[in-house]
Amino acid sequence: MLVWFTYLANYITYDLLGLVKETPLANGLHFFIEDTSKILVLLLVLIYFIAIIRAALNPEKVRYYLQGKHRFIGYLLGSFFGSVTPFCSCSSIPLFMGFVSARIPLGVTIAFLLTSPLINEVVVVMLGSLLGLKFTIIYIAIGISLGIFAGFLIDVIKAERWLVPFLAKQYQSEQQVNPVQYIAHKMSLLARHQFAKEETLNIFKRVWKWVIIGVAIGALIHGVIPAQWFSDHLGAKQWWSVPLATVLAIPMYINATAIVPVLESLLLKGVPLGTTLAFCMSAVAVSLPEFMMLKQVMSKRLLFIIAAYLLVALSLLGWLFNAINL
Amino acid sequence: MKNINVYGSGCKNCIATAEVLEKTATAIGVAIKVEKVTDLQAIMEAGVLTTPAISIDGKLVHSGSVPDQKMATAFLS
Numbered sequence: 001m002l003v004w005f006t007y008l009a010n011y012i013t014y015d016l017l018g019l020v021k022e023t024p025l026a027n028g029l030h031f032f033i034e035d036t037s038k039i040l041v042l043l044l045v046l047i048y049f050i051a052i053i054r055a056a057l058n059p060e061k062v063r064y065y066l067q068g069k070h071r072f073i074g075y076l077l078g079s080f081f082g083s084v085t086p087f088c089s090c091s092s093i094p095l096f097m098g099f100v101s102a103r104i105p106l107g108v109t110i111a112f113l114l115t116s117p118l119i120n121e122v123v124v125v126m127l128g129s130l131l132g133l134k135f136t137i138i139y140i141a142i143g144i145s146l147g148i149f150a151g152f153l154i155d156v157i158k159a160e161r162w163l164v165p166f167l168a169k170q171y172q173s174e175q176q177v178n179p180v181q182y183i184a185h186k187m188s189l190l191a192r193h194q195f196a197k198e199e200t201l202n203i204f205k206r207v208w209k210w211v212i213i214g215v216a217i218g219a220l221i222h223g224v225i226p227a228q229w230f231s232d233h234l235g236a237k238q239w240w241s242v243p244l245a246t247v248l249a250i251p252m253y254i255n256a257t258a259i260v261p262v263l264e265s266l267l268l269k270g271v272p273l274g275t276t277l278a279f280c281m282s283a284v285a286v287s288l289p290e291f292m293m294l295k296q297v298m299s300k301r302l303l304f305i306i307a308a309y310l311l312v313a314l315s316l317l318g319w320l321f322n323a324i325n326l
Numbered sequence: 327m328k329n330i331n332v333y334g335s336g337c338k339n340c341i342a343t344a345e346v347l348e349k350t351a352t353a354i355g356v357a358i359k360v361e362k363v364t365d366l367q368a369i370m371e372a373g374v375l376t377t378p379a380i381s382i383d384g385k386l387v388h389s390g391s392v393p394d395q396k397m398a399t400a401f402l403s
Binding site for chain 2: 058059060063087088090091093094095097098101166167170296297
């Protein structure tokens with residue numbers, strides 16, 4: 001089905017505009033037309049269906065499920081729910097406090113908060129449409145594992161010491177916590193449709209221009225920079241390129257949407273998978289505004305530990321994938 | 327007179343929520359007093375998980391989105 005978008009790009013580039021094949025301009029334009037049309041259509045369709053499915057899932061329900069679960073099951077569930085529960089990032093703080101006050105282990109909460117931006121519908125749809133199923137599955141598996149392991153680590157180092165005082169007190173108080181109440185509402189198909197329509201339009205309005213910017217940069221790389229340059233400078237032999245990629249990606253949180261098409265063209269030019277993955281995940285997970293927000297509930301020290309964990313873990317993963325050369 | 331709290335960290339959505347409530351109240355002729363609660367501890371103690379959230383006379387009625395006029399009318403009447 002995705003081949004339609006290739007036909008469309010063929011038609012416009014070669015038939016309508018009459019450009020000569022394999023010239024930088026034709027290559028770049030073809031890449032641009034195919035990718036923008038493909039991404040924008042897929043985003044509209046798939047986000048709508050994803051939203052229909054998960055409309056009835058909300059943080060209240062997740063908290064109800066997570067309370068009182070065994071720690072290790074909690075990390076797994078927390079990480080999983082983080083990737084599928086829809087909520088606005090401006091709710092991160094109340095959500096964090098709500099989980100802590102329900103005495104859900106801190107590690108489980110962190111696992112939830114970490115995977116939530118990492119595995120989001122926009123990034124997954126874009127990865128799937130541009131970089132293929134294999135890359136997307138690896139990405140999701142790594143994302144969930146990163147969350148689980150972070151949760152485990154957070155509880156091992158007893159990170160609750162580094163919460164802001166009123167939360168630390170709440171978390172460690174001897175007082176019995178009441179089990180949280182949750183009343184499930186059955187959601188009608190119409191209500192699901194309403195939710196999905198709004199989600200899709202909101203997301204689309206937010207990301208469409210970034211898609212175009214990202215694809216334009218990708219097209220430029222695709223058309224102009226020779227593959228030789230990449231294998232000489234950013235190949236698997238340059239071990240330092242992986243940690244460099246994770247660090248360079250930090251300011252890219254501005255928009256992760258723009259990054260995926262750039263990555264596609266880098267992969268096509270032969271930049272190794274591990275380096276690409278490390279860059280992509282670091283750009284999505286290590287977001288400065290998110291960290292600034294979390295400063296309201298945890299100390300700088302804990303934030304620093306989480307950021308360092310992400311950078312180290314992503315570098316290791318990048319090296320691993322470059323070494324096994326999938 | 328209904329006492330209404332709007333919980334949230336003061337982002338755009340919370341201001342929009344308060345505005346919708348005030349407009350609706352005027353339209354249907356219900357007297358209300360809206361207070362924006364931004365203190366983190368107060369938000370936690372109210373049991374709010376997603377913002378913006380609304381409580382009327384101490385009871386949480388809505389959370390997680392800016393309500394539209396229809397929803398606001400239902401809360402207030």
